[in-house]
Amino acid sequence: MTSGLWEIVLRGVWVTIQLLVFSALLGVVVAFVLGISRTHRLWFVRFLSGACTEVFRGTSALVMIFWVYFVLPPAFGWQLVPMWAGTLALGLTYGAYGSEIVRGALNSVDPAQREGGIALGFTPWQRMRLILLPQAVPEMIPSFSNLLIELLKGTALVSVMGMGDLAFSANLVRLALQQSAEIYTYILLIYFVIAFLLTRVMRGLEKQLKQQLAGRPTGGAA
Template sequence: MTWGLVSNWILPGLWITVQVAVFSALIALVVSFVVGTLRTSELWIVRFLSGAYFEIFRGASALVVIFWFAFAFPLLFGWQLVPLWAGALALGLTYGAYGSEIVRGSLAAVPEAQREAGIALSFTRLQRLRRIEIPQAWPEMVPPFNNLAIELLKGTALVSVIAVADLAFAGNVIRLSTNESAPVYTLLLVIYFVLAFGVTRGMRAVERHAKRGVGKLPERKPLFSRAGTATAGGSTTDGGAR
């Protein structure tokens, strides 16, 4: 595998993967909060419709949803989507359904007394969400959102099946042209790991900021944790004999 193949395929594929990940993550974030908050509505019809969306997209394969937007959507509506946007939209709507459950569960975990205080202050439902519930629930959403973002990043490889020249597509082209599977896919593994690690570090920074916003002292986690655990006296124990 030469530098020319890397510069002509891997680097452009990396840029496409980042674009798909960012666009689909933005769509998923919006869907997560809209559907998640609607699922806590007092109106049964709103809860039913938002719950139906959640169940449909949770039960559908992301790959099939990508195929639907790429091939069925133009036939039904007469509007051909650019493959990159078809993939990003499919991933965003699919992972947004999972994210809506994170939002719904975090909002449900807010103490009932906080909601009652908002009602006593004559806050509307939107005001209670904006001023009371979401600020308290947001720090609890970040860790599961981090896991979801990693899964979405890895899921971007699915867009290669509709000829989007992402990392997976580029790796397959190089493999077919050079017949070198091990170095190509090892390089892809390393690139995906670096991307996922960067997402994790960024989300941890967001989590610390969110906890400071609600008066919680964030726990600083080391880059790589040690086997021993700290005791009250400052010593460490590892549960084994010395």
């Protein structure tokens, strides 16, 4: 490929990375808010968070992108730029999946730890912040790593909005070269490299968190 075509591809890589970072940040917020809410002692909080989870988890990410980008503007009178429309749709969708990871990890913490916090007079938020989350978060990392890779692949869906991500850029180059095999082989390799790097970063984070957890006393023993 010529340098001009490579420039198009590299711009697409940058857009994909930006979208991945923004939607991952939103997804983490959604995952923890919904996941923690699903362990709340009040039934209506659990019901509302569960309903939100099922709505976003049970909806196609592609349809959600269409809805955010094409349905919201005439319904509410404002238009999101493609980057933020993609971020919102992907963040809500994958955040809903992540909420199940958070809920499951919190429920897997030894009940004696929670009871120890109650015995020490901790408030529910203190128990969550000081006892449950420090033990649950390291267990979430492998599942979050897989979900992050799925999110990376899901970013290709934003090309339907004409957004210049990696998939959209690859199609432009394919049309220019009239060679599908070469360009899509390169794109496969680029996605693989990004995914590989993400996996390594997440493994390092998991190792660091577990080392920190091993070096601190548990809430029940405090």
